[in-house]
Each structure stands twice: as C-alpha cells, then as structure tokens.
Amino acid sequence: MFIWALIAIYFGIPFTLGIILDPSAGAIFGDEKRAKELDCRFVSDDLAQTKVPEKMDETFLRGDFINKSQMLCQRLILTSGDRPARIDALLASTSTFVPDIVRAAKMNSSKEILWRVETFHNVPQVAEKISTAVKVAMVESFETVVDEAPLLSANTIQHLQGKSPQEAIPLACNDFAETLSNKEKVLTLFQFHPGETRFHAGICSSKGKWQWLP
C-alpha cells in the first residue's frame, strides 16, 4: 500500500502540475482572459530548443521513444482592453499591409521620386503611427521620404464632408497637387470601412492625377 502511494505521488505531482500550468482557460483557477493573454502554438522540438533551450531536456540523437510535443506561449505585450479593439486590430496588422502598400507604390512609380505620406484616420495617434510605419518601410526600401505631409485647405475639408473615402480622397488630391513639385508624390492611406483591419492606398502626383493602388 505504501509503495502504491509512493508511485501515485511520484507520478501524480508532475501530472497535477501539468494540469495547473496548462495555458488553457480553466485549468483549476485559470480563466479565458488568462488564456487570451497568451499567444500559444504547437512547435517542433527543434524550434523549441532554439527559442527556450533552458526549458528543454536534452534530446537524444536516436530518439527517446516517447511522443512529445511542445507548446510555446508568449505573453502579449498589451492585453485586450488596454486600447479599443478596433485600433488594436489595426495596429496588429501593420506588418501585413504596410509592406504590400510600399511594394505597390514602388511598382507604380518611376525612380527618384520624393515621397510624402498622408494617413487619414479619425484618431490622430493612429494616423501618426501608420504614417511612421510606412515612412520607415519606404526608407528601408531605399526610397526618399519627406517628413512633412501636405495640408488640406479649410475649403477642401468643408467640401469633402459627407463624402465616402472613395469620393473624397481623389478630390483631396487636387488640393495636394498645388503644393507638389514634379518629382514629388503623396502616398495617401485610408480605410473604406471602420471595421476593416487594413489600410488602402493611392498615389497623388503634382498634376492632380490620382491612382488607386492594388
């Protein structure tokens, strides 16, 4: 009986710890919020060895005849609720749509262009972050970027109110064009719908020509 108890304790404690430490919600005292703060995915042994070697047992070259799998979890820097979900989703997607926009802008322009970047969003801080991300990506692609963005005149702003982005942005291009030299272009970013998680873009040139980017 004593031996069975020892066996139960020897296997039971790590087993219980495994249940308690399981990142799924509800493992004893966990909850869904805790689960959502962890970005978890199953990874191969090799990747786990690279990412967290201090937590991995030594693997034998010939294998150890046990099926093992590794779940790698990272705690999110900002937890849900720290900022509005809409803004969170948008900023989390910048690494996806910013390179697409920069690539499309380069492909649809000749070289030696001086770029200005303008982002339209009802939250100025978000617009600033997106503009900065695009400028950095363009500089890293060896494009020349001017830090100043063109301004819309008061008349134009009044004229554009009530219009959809598809109508308003090309009209704003006419206003921008008056301040641009022949070698300058404005890369303009905006959203068609407040619920989407990416920006779309177009190019405004000095002649007031507007070109949508794919």
Added chain:
Amino acid sequence: MGFRATIATLMPLVAGCSTLVYQPLAALQRPLAIDMDRENFAGTRILLECLPKDLLSVGDAQKLCSHVGNYLQNQGAKVLQKGRESDLGSEEDGLLKSDLHVRLSARRLRSTTEWWTLPLVVLSWSAFPLVSEDTDEQRMEIRDADEFLLSDTTIQIRVVEYTGLGYPALNFVVNQLFREEEDRINDENLRAKISRDYFGNLSQAILDASMRSTALKLARSSKGGGN
C-alpha cells in the same frame, strides 16, 4: 483494490463524465475590429462552399454551411450555397452572380490521449483525470468573382477533455464559488465561445476581403494613369 471499487472508479470514465476546456490558439488572439451587431454585408452576394474532407463529413459540411449561411444572411448578405446553383441555372451563374466565394474547411492537427496515466487514474479512483486533447484548424478561403485569392485565414482551436470524477467535481465547485456565469467552464459556454470566435474571425475575414476586392477594382479601373 476491490472489484466494486474498481467499477466505481471506471464508471465515470465509461459514462463520459468529463469537463471540456477551450483554448484559443494562434490567430484567435488577434482582436476583431468588426462590429458584430451591425449589418456588415448588406448587398454583398456570397457563394458559400464547405469542403467535406478531413474533419468535416458530408453531413457536417452541410450543417456548417447552413449555420454560416444563416449567420451571414443575418448580417445582410445574400448567400448562395455551392451545389445549389441549379436555382440559377448553372455553376457559372453562381460564381458570376456572387461578389465573394467563401470556402470553408477543417482538419485535425493533433489528437492525443494520455493513456499512460490510466493506472494513476484507476489508483486514485479518478481523482486524477484522464486527459485527452484535440487541436483543430479551421480554414477560411475567400476569393472574388474572378477566383482571385483575397484572403486565406486559418484559426486553431484546442479543446482539452478531463474525464473522471475529480476534475469535473473540482470544476463544479470552482464554477460556483469563483467564476461569473459567463466565465464558467461548461459545455454551453464552450460552444458559445467557439462560435463567437469562429464567426467573429469569419466576419472579419469576409469584410477585409470585400474591401480588398473594392480596392482592386478601383486599381484596375485607374491602371495606366498617374506617373
């Protein structure tokens, strides 16, 4: 250990006395920008296809398409299910008359049961649970009317099942004492949370694809200008 005690231990296992715990993986950590309470797809024509392979049997695929179709219609979309284009004459008519082609599929990535713990489970009279888990991948592929790929989203769902007497009993006590109604670990909340995450991510993917399609059409129409 007596015969009757053994049966008493095994009965919860056999009867499926278990607690299911849901863990969203990977893409499900992404917040959603879409407002699910609005009619986000008013006027959008969607051709819906659920692939009966891997995790989805033919019946499951039909059920999935039925649920998703109803959900999208509640969001204002006009939904046509692939395979029912006879209403419009031909398969081509179905594609031509739709703005988006949504293709849904699912596959099982992992399925494990900790059978090696069975002696411990029996010795402890199922105070220690038998643990099994499934990790599934749900794929949402969205194309425009020209079959150009607009969006290809996958989400991963992990469900851990604790079978026995001890864990469900402990979970019941914790549910009653420490968890609010919506945070309780039970089958009803499990289904609600998986549905919320699935339909939320599907709606977000469709909205993004729809806006992308609009941008592509505008780009094609203005191609050749502006250098």
